[in-house]
Amino acid sequence: MTESRRSARLSATDWVDAAFSLVTSEAGGVHGVTIARLCTTLGVTKGSFYWHFRDLDALWEAMAARWQEMNRRRVADLDELSEVPPEGRLIALSTMLVSRDHLTVERAIRNWARSNDTVAETVRNIDTEIFEAVEAILREFEMSTVQARLLSGVLVYAGIGYIHGHEGLPTISPEDIQRALPGLLSFTVAEPPADPDAPGPGVH
Structure with a gap:
């Protein structure tokens, strides 16, 4: 040819x-x-x-858009697994997010986002969608809206930090996630954070 x-x-x-x-x-x-x-x-x-x-910027914009669509499909696939307990779906999502290829692509796109507003906006949308997916799964546990939102933030922020710093940190395996999440979930349910909208002591 x-x-x-x-x-x-x-x-x-x-x-x-x-x-x-x-x-x-x-x-x-x-x-x-x-x-x-x-x-x-x-x-x-x-x-x-x-x-x-037109240039590499345009290519990276297309890559970021594709990456967002790929993440959406992965989340949608998890949503369809209604027979899988929420803990299993959360572990599956977390395992996908810390896989080598995912980390490599995610970090590269985030690095390019520093100098490209379109890519940066796509990254913000991806973060929001992942946050909402995690929060939706957590709401299936016996925790309040405040608890689910707080723990979602902790997990997503930790994931973003791991994307940028994982090469200098201990490698997280799927087995590590399976061991850590149940304890984190049980602690969050047992020790709920204070509700900022709740009345103080003596207030009725």
Whole structure:
């Protein structure tokens, strides 16, 4: 196949897929995704890239949008597993979020978001959707709205911190999550946080 015919058959999706592959490769991350490397990977010239994207910013915007859609599908898949106890669904979601490929892509997208407002907005939306998914699962336990919201924040904030610092921290395995979550959940239910809207002592 000639280079021109190969270029014509490539779609924007092909470029995004190739970029994700570079991100998760040994020389990956933000700096691993360059137009030159993408063209070499796909066997085409830069003209093919610019047919679909104005620059790397536009590519990363497409990658972030795809990443958001992938996360939505994963959450939707969990929602359909109604026969699985909420603890099992929470463990499954947490395990997915700390997987190597997920961490690598997530950190790269967040790094690019520092200089791209569109990607930053997508990241904020992803965080909100994950937070709401975790909160919805937690509401199935015997905890109040305040408790569920507080614990959701703790878990999501911890996850974001792990994304950025996991290379210098002990690796979290699925088994670690399975051991830690039940204790955290039981403690939260047993020791509910103070309700900021509740009346003080002696107030009726």
